[in-house]
Amino acid sequence: MSITYLEAIREAQAKLLREDERVFIYGQDVGGTFGGAFKATKGLAKEFPGRVLNTPISEDAIVGTAIGAALNGMRPIVEMQFADFSSIALNQILNHAGTHYWRTQVPVPITVRLPGGGTKGSGPFHSQSMESIYAHYPGLIVMTPATVEDAYTMLIEAVAIDDPVIYCEHKYLYYHLKADKLPEKGLPTGRARIARAGRDLTIVTYSAMVQESLSAAEELAREGLESEVVDLRTVKPLDTDTVLASVARTGRLLCVGESFPWGGATAEIIARVTSAGFHLLDAAPVRINAKDTPIPYHPNLWSAHRPSAKTIAAKARMLLRE
Amino acid sequence: MLQTAPRSKRTTAKKAPVHERFREAFRWMLLARTMEEKLVSLYRGGHITGGVYIGKGQEAISVACGLFLEKNDIFAPLIRDQAGRSAFGEPLVDVARTYLGSRLGPMRGRDGNIHRGRPSDNQLAMISHLGAMVSATVGALMAKRFKGEKKFVGLTAIGEGGMQTGSCHEGMNIAAVEQVPLVVVAFASHDLVERAIGYGFEGYSLDGTDLNACLDVIGSAVKRARAGRPPQLVVAAMLRLSGHGEHDDASYVTDEIKRQPFAQDCLKLAEKKIVDLELVDAETLRSWRDDAAAKVEEAITTAQQDPQPAGEKEDWCALHTRELLDQME
The missing domain is CATH 3.40.50.970 (Thiamin diphosphate (ThDP)-binding fold, Pyr/PP domains)
Incomplete structure (x- = not known):
């Protein structure tokens, strides 16, 4: 099934x-x-x-x-x-x-x-x-x-x-x-999930960007870079503790969201981590969102407008070079 | 189906039988007017934060909105519905506590003035965005239908301005789609009753300054809705005899408008009818005034002695499910 x-x-x-x-x-x-x-x-x-x-x-x-x-x-x-x-x-x-x-x-x-x-x-x-x-x-x-x-x-x-x-x-x-099947029970509401464990970089994301981030992590893994992917599951409440714990392990933070870039979930995560976990960071946190334009119709434009595994991986490499 | 009731003619109103609940309605109107005059006085003395929004001139319509509802019905009052709120069962101290920001009021200092209600007692708490309460009332009625309740109605009020909102339009349309027992009472200086046709409502218009007409027409509309007729629209002609709030001197209302029949004071007209028809004697009338004044005094005094909210003690949680509160700090 x-x-x-x-x-x-x-x-x-x-x-x-x-x-x-x-x-x-x-x-x-x-x-x-x-x-x-x-x-x-x-x-x-x-x-x-x-x-x-x-x-x-x-x-x-x-x-x-x-x-x-x-x-x-x-x-x-x-x-x-x-x-x-x-x-x-x-x-x-x-x-x-x-x-x-x-x-x-x-x-x-x-x-x-x-x-x-x-x-x-x-x-x-x-x-x-x-x-x-x-x-x-x-x-x-x-x-x-x-x-x-x-x-x-x-x-x-x-x-x-x-x-x-x-x-x-x-x-x-x-x-x-x-x-294959549906579970009887899930994680509690408000609890984030470690979708993939890694030691070099934390990618915090949610919704469809989890899949793109996991694909990016696969790509990076082939280069010897191990990314930890945190699936927030709920944007509000936001599981800051799980995010901070991951950043404590990796020292680097990349936030990925599909919404427009001004403010929003990714900015909120970075604000919290820099406020509560500044000492955990080895590099300035980075985020990647859709572009600051309305969402385009044409597939060529659409696929360039939103974050993808390719652009996420590129951003991760940049962050890991710092 | 449009049924437009003729506007009451004051020349014949004296001869018309007085509605059996006329005296009771008048007392609620008197209480509302007395309360609101007190609130205005407190506002001018700097004792009320925010604003004061009164229903002067609208009491006859409003009282009829609240008077014919049962406890199990749904009432979604609007800005100038003090008379209707009281007739529906709102304790007067709720009004005082909300205006004075008491920690013990239904809104506990978190919201003020006319943005109050007790949804658990079927009096919905209006938001400022006009028209929004129409669909909320429809939903409450659908819930009752889902639960198998019978013979219930819902009533909501709207002004002529509020009737122009998309929200009001959507709400009235969805009421007709769902065929819920809804009464929409509109206060207007133009007769908008023909809109009822488009919405699939039954429509009635009336002279909103005439308490007898208000009781007859709104009472009948409630009865028809309760009996399973289509949603009802009642458009009452009247003029707001104040500004939007006490901060507004209403200087834009011309003398010509003030001379129109719909600009008369419904409370004065109702009292004149009581005197002319000798419905009660002068001493009884005086005792009603004294009683209203005493109730208002008691409510205000109670609220003035209540504790006020304090920022450092407030429970800053907007969720019922406390464990899901986002921990931001």
């Missing part, structure tokens, strides 16, 4: 619908026979009648509705058709869901699934990585699963958490990643 990242997301939702009557799925074209733009809910409407609901193209109202339902005992899973479109729902997510517990002491247990990240030919409006925007605001958990196993267990965990969870699923991984 082989199961993809996308199938893991579907299976997690099926399990949640089966085992928790408070769960319903809400989004554009998720119901009926269509099963969502990427088929992450395929067949669920038939299996769970009345609990996989199509919505109008109204991202603001979709999240607003989910908030109201969550306040009244439900556990809605919202599917944004593309992460990019969640910009329409920013007000409800950041100002309503994100502030609610702080203001009222009543939590808002919604899960918002964001199919994000680049794929060839998707262009500026269907490729964005939104995790840094959501992590910037208080009151939200931001998950960025990088493996089939995490895609499954973290979505189940997201729905169990009483606070709003932004679940960033990467479209590039939907079909590219496969696992």
Whole structure:
């Protein structure tokens, strides 16, 4: 048996619908026979009648509705058709869901699934990585699963958490990643994972950049350079302890993210390591992100816009020469 | 389906039967006005941080919004809904505590003035971004339907400005798609009731200065929603008899506008009806005023004696799941 990242997301939702009557799925074209733009809910409407609901193209109202339902005992899973479109729902997510517990002491247990990240030919409006925007605001958990196993267990965990969870699923991984089976249990939320052990350099990353970083590490290993790859799993909370422990072993830090370069998760990691672990560093930390332009359409431009195994490896070599 | 109720004509209103809850509604209006006058006084004396946002002129509509809801219904009030909040069951001390920043209020100094609520008691806590509460109310009603509850309704208020937001539009549309028992009450100086057609709501308009009309029309809309009719839109004509907040002197409101029928003070009109129709005697009316003043005094005095929040003692955690708090320092 082989199961993809996308199938893991579907299976997690099926399990949640089966085992928790408070769960319903809400989004554009998720119901009926269509099963969502990427088929992450395929067949669920038939299996769970009345609990996989199509919505109008109204991202603001979709999240607003989910908030109201969550306040009244439900556990809605919202599917944004593309992460990019969640910009329409920013007000409800950041100002309503994100502030609610702080203001009222009543939590808002919604899960918002964001199919994000680049794929060839998707262009500026269907490729964005939104995790840094959501992590910037208080009151939200931001998950960025990088493996089939995490895609499954973290979505189940997201729905169990009483606070709003932004679940960033990467479209590039939907079909590219496969696992033999789904685990019963994953690491705790907020705990990073050492995806590859190494002594020369720490690469901290998340989501699809974990795979690119692992490929880069393979390339570097052929040159005798051993990279440790830390998969953050959640951008917020950020497991600073695991990152610092890795930097303590290697003395060098490279942060990799697919989102735009100004601020964001990679900058936050470097800020924390230089504040709390300056003495651990043998060289100035480095980061690599997408370029500071909208995401291009053409495959030649797209593949040069985002970090890749090649550019990550090049940056690592530069850092190791210091 | 559009059903536009004719606007009440004041010449015939005296002859119309007085709504059975007219006196009760008037007392909530009186309490709201008394409370808000006190808040204005405190603000001008420098005792309230931030702003004070009152519902002067809107009390007749607002009280009708809160009065016909049951405890199990959902109420998402807006800025000028003191009368409706009180009628729905908000303790007056919540108002005082929120405005005065008490640690013991529902918002505990973390949010102020009209941004308050008790979601666990079905009174949602509005955010400033207009229109956002419409879909939240829809979601709350969907949850009740999921759970198999019956005969519930939700009501939310919106102003003419708020009705122009995309959020309001999306929320009203999704209410019609889901066919939830929602009542949207709009305060407007233009009659926007024909929008009901586009949304698939049943629409009614009324004179928002006429308490009797407000009770009749909004009460009926709540009843229809509860009975399973489509979502209801009620557009009430009125003029805000204050600035946006007490920092705003409303000097932009012309004398011509102030002479319009919708610019009358609903509280004064309701009191005139009480006197003209001898609904209660002068002594009772006076006792109602005294009672309102005493309740306001008690609420304010209580809040003034409460502890204030302190930065060094605050629990700076925006998550319910404390173990997932990001450790930044």
